[in-house]
Amino acid sequence: MRRDIFSDEHEHFRAEFRRFVKLEIEPKVEAWNRAGVTDRETWRLCGRQGYLGASAQQEYGGGGGDFLFEAVIIEELAAVRAHALMLSLHSDICMPYLSQYANRDQKERYLVPAISGDCVLALAMTEPGTGSDLANVQTRAILDGDEYVLDGAKTFISNGQIADLVIVVAKTDPDADPPHSGISLVLVDTDTPGFERGRNLAKIGLKGQDTSELFFQGCRVPRENLLGLEGQGFKMLMNQLQQERLSIAIGSIASCRRSLDDTLAYVKQRKAFGRPIAGFQNTQFKLAELATEIEIGEAFVDKLLTAHVRGDEIVKEVSMAKYWSTDLQKKVSAECLQLHGGYGFMSESPISGDYQDAAVQSIYAGTNEIMKVIIARRLGLDG
Numbered sequence: 001m002r003r004d005i006f007s008d009e010h011e012h013f014r015a016e017f018r019r020f021v022k023l024e025i026e027p028k029v030e031a032w033n034r035a036g037v038t039d040r041e042t043w044r045l046c047g048r049q050g051y052l053g054a055s056a057q058q059e060y061g062g063g064g065g066d067f068l069f070e071a072v073i074i075e076e077l078a079a080v081r082a083h084a085l086m087l088s089l090h091s092d093i094c095m096p097y098l099s100q101y102a103n104r105d106q107k108e109r110y111l112v113p114a115i116s117g118d119c120v121l122a123l124a125m126t127e128p129g130t131g132s133d134l135a136n137v138q139t140r141a142i143l144d145g146d147e148y149v150l151d152g153a154k155t156f157i158s159n160g161q162i163a164d165l166v167i168v169v170a171k172t173d174p175d176a177d178p179p180h181s182g183i184s185l186v187l188v189d190t191d192t193p194g195f196e197r198g199r200n201l202a203k204i205g206l207k208g209q210d211t212s213e214l215f216f217q218g219c220r221v222p223r224e225n226l227l228g229l230e231g232q233g234f235k236m237l238m239n240q241l242q243q244e245r246l247s248i249a250i251g252s253i254a255s256c257r258r259s260l261d262d263t264l265a266y267v268k269q270r271k272a273f274g275r276p277i278a279g280f281q282n283t284q285f286k287l288a289e290l291a292t293e294i295e296i297g298e299a300f301v302d303k304l305l306t307a308h309v310r311g312d313e314i315v316k317e318v319s320m321a322k323y324w325s326t327d328l329q330k331k332v333s334a335e336c337l338q339l340h341g342g343y344g345f346m347s348e349s350p351i352s353g354d355y356q357d358a359a360v361q362s363i364y365a366g367t368n369e370i371m372k373v374i375i376a377r378r379l380g381l382d383g
Contacts, residue, residue, distance in 0.1 A: 005302045006068060013054075013065075014072045020049060025082050032084035032208035033353075036200050037161050040120075046087065047117020053091050056099055060107055061115040066309045067092075067243070071250050078254035081350065083357055084208025089158050090114070092247045094121035096240055097167055097185065101228040110165055110187065122163035124154040124214055125237070134169065134237060135180035139216060141170035146223045148172070148186055150194070150216035156364075160212025161200050164190055168216070169237065172230050183233035187225040194219030205356030242318050244365050246301075246308055249321035252329040252361055253297045259354045260290055263336040270341070283339060290332050297325050316378035323368035323375075326361035333358045 002011065024045060032038050046052050054069040056062025063069060070092050077085060098111040098121075113119035130137050139152025150170060157166070166188045176182025188195055198213025228236055264287060267278040277283050304321055307314050333354040337344035344351050362368040376382065 003298075003302055005306050006072070010068050010072060013069055014076065017051060017073060017076050020051070021076050021080055021082065025077070025085060026080040029080065029082050029084065029208070032082075034207075036202075036207060037210040038084050038086075038208065040162065042085065043120055043162075044117040046085075047115060052087065052117055053095055053111075053115035056091070056095055056111070056115055060111045062099075068305060068309060070247070071305055074247060074250045075254040078251050079258055081255075081258065081353065081357075083206050086158055086209060088247050088251065089123070090121050093240070093244045094123050094167060096243065097123070097227060097236065100239075101185070101236055105224070106187065106227070114165070119164040120159055120162050122157055122159040122166045124157050124160075124166050124168045126154060126156045128153055128155050135178070135183070135234065137169055137171060137183065139168065139170040140174055141168070141172050141184060141186045141221075142174075143172065143223065144220075147220045148223060148226065150186065150188065150219040150221065152216050154214040155198075155212075156201070157212050157214050158209055160197060160214055161210035166190060166195075166214065167227065169233060172226075172233075176231065180234040181231050183237075184230045185227040185233040185236060186221060187227055188216070188219065188221055192219055192221055203360070205353070205359050207353075241366070242313070242315055243308065245318045245322040245371075246304055248361065248365050249297075249301050249318065249325040250305070252325040253294065253301050255354065255358070256290075256294045256297065256325075256329050256332040259332050259336045259351060260287070260294060262350060263287065263339050267339055270343075277339070286335055286339065290335060293328055294332070297321075297328055301325065316375055319366075319371040319374040319378075322365065323362070323371035326358075326368060329361050330358045 024042065028042065050063055051073060053061070054063035054073065055065050055067050058064035074088050077087065095114055098107060098114065102111060110119060114121055125134060127137055127139060139150065139154065141148040141150045150168065152170065168186045168188050170184060170186055171182045172184040173182035194217050196215040196217070198215060201211045201213065203211060267283050268276050270277050301321055304314055304317055333351065337351050337355045340349060340351050343349050346352060
């Protein structure tokens with residue numbers, strides 16, 4: 001059923017992208033999951049077809065569309081379980097930092113190739129001892145003449161193995177008070193001496209997404225690689241979190257629908273006691289409940305998509321959507337696995353992958369506990 005928020009142009013784009021996914025992406029998903037990383041040629045192919053930076057400035061090669069085009073891409077990739085290809089991280093989370101805060105020279109050097117697929121982006125926030133507490137990151141970028149010298153370590157960095165450019169959250173003023181006022185964003189090319197990729201971390205889910213440790217040891221980058229102004233990094237990060245968390249909610253609802261659709265088909269053909277288990281009241285009630293919650297979640301996310309495209313400030317609402325939709329994804333995948341019986345517990349079953357992939361959704365981009373703190377504060381409950 002077509003949703004009202006999408007225009008004919010969006011739906012035409014969806015149809016074209018769906019054909020592209022069927023031909024160029026879906027056949028590679030299993031290979032990516034086995035390898036633990038995607039291939040560079042697919043990134044370039046996505047760029048050549050206009051699927052990177054669909055909402056970025058046309059002046060630099062972007063599509064110039066609204067965020068609804070990016071939402072279409074998120075949903076269609078989730079529909080084929082192509083979680084390994086982190087186009088949303090690249091286009092919806094990393095690229096806006098370049099679009100909004102980079103100067104013209106930086107845009108020519110980095111945004112143009114990011115849109116073409118020749119420069120894969122990563123964002124390095126999390127550290128071994130610092131998760132949600134971004135104000136206390138320990139990585140330093142100290143100005144020495146015309147260069148910043150970076151020292152520190154990052155972990156759990158998506159696209160870490162294949163990134164060409166890393167947007168690094170670092171302290172340019174370690175003594176700043178309050179601490180967040182000393183944070184800046186620095187652009188680091190991954191061929192820079194002193195930068196080192198660590199191992200590709202093994203995970204219980206999202207097997208095809210490369211997730212890495214990154215190390216900076218006397219890593220010198222030109223002063224002109226500062227993104228925006230010194231000390232404005234924390235503010236820039238906070239300004240981008242609305243879209244990041246909305247993107248996750250979009251993907252979670254789409255993944256819920258994929259799990260539900262597969263389970264509906266399965267219960268109609270799996271038999272127990274001489275008849276399909278779809279005929280048992282327990283099965284009917286469980287799936288009726290899940291289908292209802294997915295519809296509720298999709299309606300809420302669509303409402304927020306409309307508001308976000310309009311330019312509204314909806315931090316409280318996207319925090320609600322992020323925690324609720326990711327909790328729902330875990331619930332749906334667990335209930336659907338149960339309805340698959342023993343087959344659901346087998347690695348060859350797609351639903352088992354859904355169950356594993358759902359686990360991290362409530363953790364990254366701010367844990368769901370942090371989301372509830374944000375909501376509480378926006379409700380005036382900060383004490």
